Amino acid sequence: MAAGILVSMTRIDKKPRNNGEGAAGIAVSVRGLVKHFGDTKALDGVDLDVREGTVLGVLGPNGAGKTTLVRCLSTLLVPDAGTAVVAGYDVVRQPRQLRRTIGLTGQYASVDEKLSGRENLYMIGRLLDLSRKEARSRADELLERFSLTDAGKRLAATYSGGMRRRLDLAASMIGHPAVLYLDEPTTGLDPRTRNEVWDEVRRMVAEGATVLLTTQYMEEAEQLASELTVIDRGRVIANGEVDELKARVGGRTLQIRPTDPEQLGAMARAVTEAGLDGVSGTQVVPDEGVLNVPILSDEQLTAVVGLLGSRGYGIAHIGTHLPSLDEVFLAITGQKTADSQDATRKTEEVAA
Amino acid sequence: MSATTTVNAPAQQAPSPPRAAVGSDDARIGLRANLRHIGALARRNMLQIKADPESMFDAVLMPIIFVLLFVYVFGGAMFGDGNRGQYVNYLVPGLMAMMGLNIAMAVGTGVNDDFKKGVMDRFRTMPIARSSVLIAKMVVEVGRMLVATTILLIMGFILGLSVSTSVFGLLGAIGLSLVFGASLMWIFILLGLTMKTVQAVQGVAMLVLMPLQFGSSIFAKPTTMPGWLQSFTDYNPLSNLADAARGLITGGPVAHSALMTLAWSAGITLVTAPLAVAKFRKRT
Ligand SMILES: Nc1ncnc2c1ncn2[C@@H]1O[C@H](COP(=O)(O)OP(=O)(O)O)[C@@H](O)[C@H]1O
Ligand SMILES: [Mg+2]
Numbered sequence: 251m252a253a254g255i256l257v258s259m260t261r262i263d264k265k266p267r268n269n270g271e272g273a274a275g276i277a278v279s280v281r282g283l284v285k286h287f288g289d290t291k292a293l294d295g296v297d298l299d300v301r302e303g304t305v306l307g308v309l310g311p312n313g314a315g316k317t318t319l320v321r322c323l324s325t326l327l328v329p330d331a332g333t334a335v336v337a338g339y340d341v342v343r344q345p346r347q348l349r350r351t352i353g354l355t356g357q358y359a360s361v362d363e364k365l366s367g368r369e370n371l372y373m374i375g376r377l378l379d380l381s382r383k384e385a386r387s388r389a390d391e392l393l394e395r396f397s398l399t400d401a402g403k404r405l406a407a408t409y410s411g412g413m414r415r416r417l418d419l420a421a422s423m424i425g426h427p428a429v430l431y432l433d434e435p436t437t438g439l440d441p442r443t444r445n446e447v448w449d450e451v452r453r454m455v456a457e458g459a460t461v462l463l464t465t466q467y468m469e470e471a472e473q474l475a476s477e478l479t480v481i482d483r484g485r486v487i488a489n490g491e492v493d494e495l496k497a498r499v500g501g502r503t504l505q506i507r508p509t510d511p512e513q514l515g516a517m518a519r520a521v522t523e524a525g526l527d528g529v530s531g532t533q534v535v536p537d538e539g540v541l542n543v544p545i546l547s548d549e550q551l552t553a554v555v556g557l558l559g560s561r562g563y564g565i566a567h568i569g570t571h572l573p574s575l576d577e578v579f580l581a582i583t584g585q586k587t588a589d590s591q592d593a594t595r596k597t598e599e600v601a602a
Numbered sequence: 603m604s605a606t607t608t609v610n611a612p613a614q615q616a617p618s619p620p621r622a623a624v625g626s627d628d629a630r631i632g633l634r635a636n637l638r639h640i641g642a643l644a645r646r647n648m649l650q651i652k653a654d655p656e657s658m659f660d661a662v663l664m665p666i667i668f669v670l671l672f673v674y675v676f677g678g679a680m681f682g683d684g685n686r687g688q689y690v691n692y693l694v695p696g697l698m699a700m701m702g703l704n705i706a707m708a709v710g711t712g713v714n715d716d717f718k719k720g721v722m723d724r725f726r727t728m729p730i731a732r733s734s735v736l737i738a739k740m741v742v743e744v745g746r747m748l749v750a751t752t753i754l755l756i757m758g759f760i761l762g763l764s765v766s767t768s769v770f771g772l773l774g775a776i777g778l779s780l781v782f783g784a785s786l787m788w789i790f791i792l793l794g795l796t797m798k799t800v801q802a803v804q805g806v807a808m809l810v811l812m813p814l815q816f817g818s819s820i821f822a823k824p825t826t827m828p829g830w831l832q833s834f835t836d837y838n839p840l841s842n843l844a845d846a847a848r849g850l851i852t853g854g855p856v857a858h859s860a861l862m863t864l865a866w867s868a869g870i871t872l873v874t875a876p877l878a879v880a881k882f883r884k885r886t
Contacts, residue, residue: 360720
């Protein structure tokens with residue numbers, strides 16, 4: 251990938267993104283948010299905006315500060331510096347008003363396991379000042395909507411991870427929050443359940459909610475978010491529209507599994523030496539027995555596969571996937587995420 | 603590919619973001635709303651007991667075991683073999699003080715455990731007074747104290763407890779022990795919110811409880827104890843409560859010990875309740 255593309259990558263933009271528009275269209279506005287825990291700079295000057303009725307994806311590896319950000323924005327933590335205004339309310343100065351307009355689905359399930367699903371929702375309805383009757387019907391309505399009606403009477407402790415997450419989402423929806431925070435809503439879920447959660451999030455947005463969603467997966471951000479803020483070690487390292495970012499990061503990764511794993515190295519060399527236009531950064535992953543080739547277009551896919559075929563290498567399987575978080579980081583910062591550096595070193599040792 | 607992304611009004615923009623379901627713009631939480639919240643949270647605490655009936659063992663079994671154990675092990679030694687009945691009359695009102703203490707201790711461990719759970723985060727992000735979570739817990743725990751006290755009295759009656767005053771005396775004794783027990787709960791809630799683990803809470807609680815329980819007039823008459831210990835028992839609120847309950851049930855002076863009990867209750871609550879609520883607010 252041309253270095254020039256990387257250089258023009260959006261760095262932290264100091265200016266609010268909606269300069270000309272006033273605050274009307276902005277549901278969440280964060281400026282210079284700082285939160286330290288002792289020496290750990292969990293948030294080190296974060297700026298971001300979420301437009302009303304849209305989903306902002308906050309993408310970052312473990313320990314990037316995502317949960318800390320969400321906790322600051324939902325009055326669970328008081329930031330050390332900076333400002334955050336949500337639905338017109340200052341998170342530090344107007345926490346009570348703010349709590350009326352937000353919903354939170356934390357990274358760790360925040361339902362009461364010793365209550366049934368229905369009782370959980372009923373309780374929250376009552377805490378939100380619904381009448382008994384309203385609370386009951388809202389609970390039933392949401393159980394239905396999240397396909398939990400049959401499980402409604404069972405204790406939440408007996409729920410699967412996916413059911414608990416759905417109950418959690420339902421609980422966050424009871425008060426029709428204007429702004430919803432979802433902290434890694436699908437981490438640890440199987441693909442089917444993950445799709446269900448995604449569908450629900452889309453539906454909430456269709457109904458007018460503004461969502462701030464944190465995730466470690468580029469794919470999740472791509473599925474749900476219109477804009478993306480990438481954070482690492484408490485700092486914003488890039489932001490922009492998802493498509494734009496994806497394009498800059500390199501679009502897709504072509505994954506090739508040779509019939510003979512012994513040929514991996516030779517195949518990688520062949521691709522690299524051929525110098526196909528726009529194809530660079532070919533990687534061998536010996537553990538998985540595959541070759542990863544970042545590509546920008548279908549033409550490049552055809553070219554790479556064609557090249558390998560013409561050289562007589564046998565290919566057992568090919569597939570493309572969106573760039574992983576690591577690849578996004580590599581593209582943006584020229585560095586691996588702290589997490590994966592160890593892993594990579596190991597991979598290289600094996601390869602050597 | 604500009605450095606700043608321009609914002610275009612999204613095509614599917616919602617007409618206006620939905621507001622929170624109900625509730626006025628006023629940020630304050632009114633008394634009626636507060637009571638409703640406490641009710642909903644107390645219901646939660648009761649449903650937790652329903653889901654885990656074993657958590658009632660302490661309230662149900664403790665009074666039975668204590669009465670049997672003390673009456674049959676110590677009764678003879680205290681009042682002579684033939685006079686166990688007399689010891690029942692001495693012991694049971696004293697044990698009322700003990701029930702409150704033990705249930706209050708369970709509150710500390712319960713709070714420590716409960717407040718680590720994710721659902722507390724949800725409560726903290728909701729428009730409710732944060733104290734309502736604690737108060738609801740107390741309401742249910744006072745109910746548990748009432749259960750324990752009732753079972754204690756039933757056991758007492760089976761073993762020959764006789765009320766020589768009146769029903770009002772008996773009710774007064776129950777009321778007094780609940781008031782005192784409720785004030786103790788604040789101490790243990792504070793402890794539960796401060797300590798890191800359930801085990802730590804239990805450790806500290808036992809350290810404080812043992813001397814308070816046995817260095818009191820609950821089990822034995824202070825007149826049989828050495829002078830220095832007597833001074834301790836005189837100021838021990840558990841003695842005050844035990845003496846007051848005795849007076850209210852089996853007759854005798856009440857005023858001093860009852861007033862001392864109320865004073866202790868008020869003092870403990872005034873000091874620890876605000877600290878506990880503040881601790882709950884800050885805990886992250
Ligand atoms: N309560 C806390 N006390 C001390 N350090 C914390 C606390 N919460 C988070 N951290 C630290 O702050 C950093 C950011 O954490 P977090 O916001 O949970 O990241 P993420 O959610 O992106 O994984 C991490 O290094 C984490 O260890
Ligand atoms: Mg997190």
